[in-house]
Amino acid sequence: MIFYIASAVAIFSTIMVITRYNMIHALLYLVVSFLAVSIVFYVLGAPFMAALEIIVYAGAIVVLIIFVIMMLNLKQESVEQERKWFTKNIWIGPGILSVILLGELIYIIASDPQTIVMGAQAVDAKNVGMSLYGPYIIGVELSGLLLMAGIVGAYHLGRQKKKVVHRFLKTAEE
Amino acid sequence: MNIIPFESGLMLAGILFMLGLISVLIRRNIIFMLISVEVMLNAAGLAFIVAGSRWAQPDGQVMFIFILTMAAAEVSVGLALILQIYHQLKTLDTDAANKMKG
Numbered sequence: 001m002i003f004y005i006a007s008a009v010a011i012f013s014t015i016m017v018i019t020r021y022n023m024i025h026a027l028l029y030l031v032v033s034f035l036a037v038s039i040v041f042y043v044l045g046a047p048f049m050a051a052l053e054i055i056v057y058a059g060a061i062v063v064l065i066i067f068v069i070m071m072l073n074l075k076q077e078s079v080e081q082e083r084k085w086f087t088k089n090i091w092i093g094p095g096i097l098s099v100i101l102l103g104e105l106i107y108i109i110a111s112d113p114q115t116i117v118m119g120a121q122a123v124d125a126k127n128v129g130m131s132l133y134g135p136y137i138i139g140v141e142l143s144g145l146l147l148m149a150g151i152v153g154a155y156h157l158g159r160q161k162k163k164v165v166h167r168f169l170k171t172a173e174e
Numbered sequence: 175m176n177i178i179p180f181e182s183g184l185m186l187a188g189i190l191f192m193l194g195l196i197s198v199l200i201r202r203n204i205i206f207m208l209i210s211v212e213v214m215l216n217a218a219g220l221a222f223i224v225a226g227s228r229w230a231q232p233d234g235q236v237m238f239i240f241i242l243t244m245a246a247a248e249v250s251v252g253l254a255l256i257l258q259i260y261h262q263l264k265t266l267d268t269d270a271a272n273k274m275k276g
Contacts (some may be wrong), residue, residue, distance in 0.1 A: 003182070003183075006181075007182070007186045007263050010186065010190065010205065011186070011190065011193070014190055014193045014194075014213060015193060017193075017197070017209065017213065017214075017234065018193055018194075018196065018197035018200075018201070018206075018210065023203075023205055024205070025210070026206065026209060027213055028261070030209060030212075030213070033190075033213070033216075034216065036191075039215060039222055041223055042218075043221055044183065044224060044227040045227050045230075046223050046226070046227065046234075046238075048235070049223055049235050049238050049239075052238075052239070052242060053242075055215075055227070056242050056245075056246060057212070057216065057242070057245070060215065060246065061212060061246060061249050064249060064253060065208070066207065066259060067252045068205075068256060070266075071203065071257065072256075072257070072266075093187055106191075123226060123227070123230060123231070123234075123235060127232040128232045128235045128236060128239075130232070131232040131233060131236050132232075132236050132239065136236050139240055140237070142246075143239075143240060143243040144241060146244065146247050147243060147246070147247055148229050149247070150247030150250050151244070151250070153250075153251045153254070154250040154251050154253070154254040155254075155267065156254075157251065157254035157255055157257075157258055158253075158254035158257050158258070160261075170265065173184055
């Protein structure tokens with residue numbers, strides 16, 4: 001039952017993500033969608049992946065997108081519109097969906113964990129770590145390379161082109 | 175409590191992936207397209223977790239960690255590209271960037 005409620009919340013919030021006009025509202029629903037998928041992970045017997053989903057997806061990636069939206073400094077986002085946008089019907093949708101997920105979380109904590117996990121068998125983080133650093137060690141190293149390339153690429157692409165003029169040339173031009 | 179059917183988990187992953195794909199196809203705002211790619215990657219990871227839970231193997235979760243890493247690297251590079259596009263074209267419309275330079 002928990003699985004189906006969380007699935008419905010995930011699908012509904014994803015539909016709300018792709019139909020919003022405002023980016024921040026879409027990101028609000030996106031966070032709710034990731035939280036719902038995280039509960040699905042827990043129910044399927046992957047508690048460590050549920051934690052990673054919240055930390056990396058709902059935490060890091062969404063915050064990164066929010067920072068870039070702030071850096072873009074879109075023109076129509078003035079203080080007046082901000083006050084107009086922050087009305088009740090903006091946050092009531094993600095709020096209700098989050099309350100549903102909170103109810104599921106309280107139910108999970110209050111009940112016996114053996115009865116909640118509905119997959120065939122829970123795979124804990126220890127087995128994942130043994131597999132990750134055993135047969136999949138080449139994948140871990142390639143992921144490290146990929147992250148390094150991502151950092152260098154993001155720095156190179158995000159750099160502002162600044163025209164550097166030597167001080168002698170600058171005085172000569174003036 | 176009864177075991178949830180294997181098919182319903184895969185169906186949820188399929189529906190989420192389809193929603194992301196639809197959003198990539200119908201949206202013109204480039205940030206929304208990036209968000210939709212994130213939704214699709216998340217759905218693919220969900221399919222791996224469902225399969226790993228079905229056969230009680232850790233391989234599905236290992237693949238999810240790799241997908242997570244790849245999504246983090248992809249979103250950082252993608253956002254840097256969005257910043258460059260916005261600085262050069264002063265818009266987030268993808269149709270404005272339909273000409274190659276040079």
